[in-house]
Amino acid sequence: MRRALQLAARGPATGPNPRVGCVLLTPDGHVLAEGHHRGAGTAHAEAAALAELAARGAGAAGCTAVVTLEPCTHTGRTGPCAQALLAAGVARVVIADTDPNPTAAGGADLLRRAGVDVEVGLLAEAAHALNERWAAAVARGRPWVTWKFAATLDGRSAAADGTSRWITSAPARADVHRLRAGHDAVLVGTGTALADDPALTVRAADGTGEGGGPQPLRVVAGLRELPAGARLRDGRAELVHVRTRDPHAVLAVLAAREVRTVLLEGGPALAAAFARAGLVDEVVAYLAPALLGAGPAAVADLGVGGIADALRLDLAPGPEAVVRVGEDVRVTARPRARRAVERAPDPSHPPVVEEVARVHRDR
Known part of the structure; x- marks a missing residue:
């Protein structure tokens, strides 16, 4: 998760979207792929990591996704990340912070209902600090x-x-x-x-x-x-x-x-x-x-x-x-x-x- 936070910090501090990082792991904890969101209109962190994995001809079935912000359920400029993780066969998702945006939130519950093992709250304070101003703007x-x-x-x-x-x-x-x-x-x-x-x-x-x-x-x-x-x-x-x-x-x-x-x-x-x-x-x-x-x-x-x-x-x-x-x-x-x-x-x-x-x- 600390690595995912480092990746997230590479994203732009301005713009309508939050900064998010994602690391994909094998079941025994080895890194498969990484990704971060580069700004509005570009692939979200989860999609970027999955694309990196696919480019090497590998799949994500059975892997763990470690993400700094709850995967979205919203289709906007890009598709919903929660559905992308499901389609890739991810078995476990570890989330730092929940999404305050009611339009995009609900990814954790969607994944749980589909049988994915979901954990929320790991390094949540650090993840929230990274997007504090964005989260406050969305909530208010x-x-x-x-x-x-x-x-x-x-x-x-x-x-x-x-x-x-x-x-x-x-x-x-x-x-x-x-x-x-x-x-x-x-x-x-x-x-x-x-x-x-x-x-x-x-x-x-x-x-x-x-x-x-x-x-x-x-x-x-x-x-x-x-x-x-x-x-x-x-x-x-x-x-x-x-x-x-x-x-x-x-x-x-x-x-x-x-x-x-x-x-x-x-x-x-x-x-x-x-x-x-x-x-x-x-x-x-x-x-x-x-x-x-x-x-x-x-x-x-x-x-x-x-x-x-x-x-x-x-x-x-x-x-x-x-x-x-x-x-x-x-x-x-x-x-x-x-x-x-x-x-x-x-x-x-x-x-x-x-x-x-x-x-x-x-x-």
Whole structure:
């Protein structure tokens, strides 16, 4: 199973599908074949392992399949993996984690009913951690939201005269591009789009050119029009303008596009709207060792009247919770409890969505 988890980690961290690995074993424990999912539209891990075995002219009858996620029962871009294992004659299936997607779940029960020996739960915690954001998005019906911001030690995102370039050091800014590359979409409000004219693309470590991988979907939320010459309209990545200020409605539009993870890079007002709605799952703060004493705060009014109402966060698990990046410090934390009950957007007032530019996305 540890090997299957290593294989799963080779899969893309973005896209609509989870990362899954599979190892096929002989009855006495020798490895027959391996496979992992390489992204939406490609063979699932089980199918990839079976194909590798078939390419060598061997069969899987009587073997054991060790899989990091419950084999699916859903026919989508590819066929159901549970049926593929049955058709191959697999005698035993060891599963790390169950599938939270109701459309694809049920593979373990299907296999048991067919007489296959099924075990669930081996290294489940490690398997869940690998797909935590994907699983949360599927279970909640809306994307996982990471709010990223940069600020001085006194919480300022810009100076009193409005200048903010650059608060953090070059290594921290390069790290932001790594963060962007790990999300399906990058989201800002029209205020940030108009004031900063951002590109919101993943660029190379030196800040020039493109990052080499697939570009995240660029999303702008708000009612104001984007100018024709805005960098967001440059065609280097797909752009969607969601004409609403309702965070729930924005995420509903993205969920319909199978967006699983969103990096919220908007200004103080948009960040506060998502936080007040209980729609922030993780906060990544880049703190620069500087003091401004005045200027815009990193977040707008959260509706906190007293210290007892503060939005408390816990440091994220693992050694990456507090990391020095160049001259700055990156802090990753998660809200302890949601401050608002999540709700669906009002169907009587759907947001207007403008797909400003459509480009090929290699997912």
